[in-house]
Amino acid sequence: MNDDQKDELMKKIKNEIENLTRMVEELKETVAPVAPDAAIGRLSRLDTMLNQGINKSSISQSLDRIMKLENALTRLDDDPFFGECQECGAKIPFARLIALPESRFCVNCAE
Numbered sequence: 610m611n612d613d614q615k616d617e618l619m620k621k622i623k624n625e626i627e628n629l630t631r632m633v634e635e636l637k638e639t640v641a642p643v644a645p646d647a648a649i650g651r652l653s654r655l656d657t658m659l660n661q662g663i664n665k666s667s668i669s670q671s672l673d674r675i676m677k678l679e680n681a682l683t684r685l686d687d688d689p690f691f692g693e694c695q696e697c698g699a700k701i702p703f704a705r706l707i708a709l710p711e712s713r714f715c716v717n718c719a720e
């Protein structure tokens with residue numbers, strides 16, 4: 610990976626973290642508890658609770674991804690082996706790193 614690619618990847622990761630953080634903030638607003646006397650029917654209350662369940666798991670998935678991306682950002686800076694497959698040592702193609710910066714394995718080993 611050359612310096613330009615490293616820069617590009619770094620920007621991409623930071624961008625991704627920003628987007629995810631914003632998404633988490635928005636999702637958090639939707640999972641605020643529904644007031645029991647809110648003027649919505651029983652069915653829409655169930656519906657809301659169902660959606661909240663989905664949103665809560667999206668939040669934890671996003672937080673998990675943010676952690677992995679932050680980790681990738683640190684490794685990109687510190688780890689001389691960043692971008693190499695941890696299983697077989699092959700170079701992970703740049704396109705794969707851009708699409709999935711937190712990946713530690715090449716396509717073959719990831720399967």
Ligand SMILES: [Zn+2]
Pocket residue numbers: 694695696697698699714715716717718719
């Ligand atoms: Zn591999």
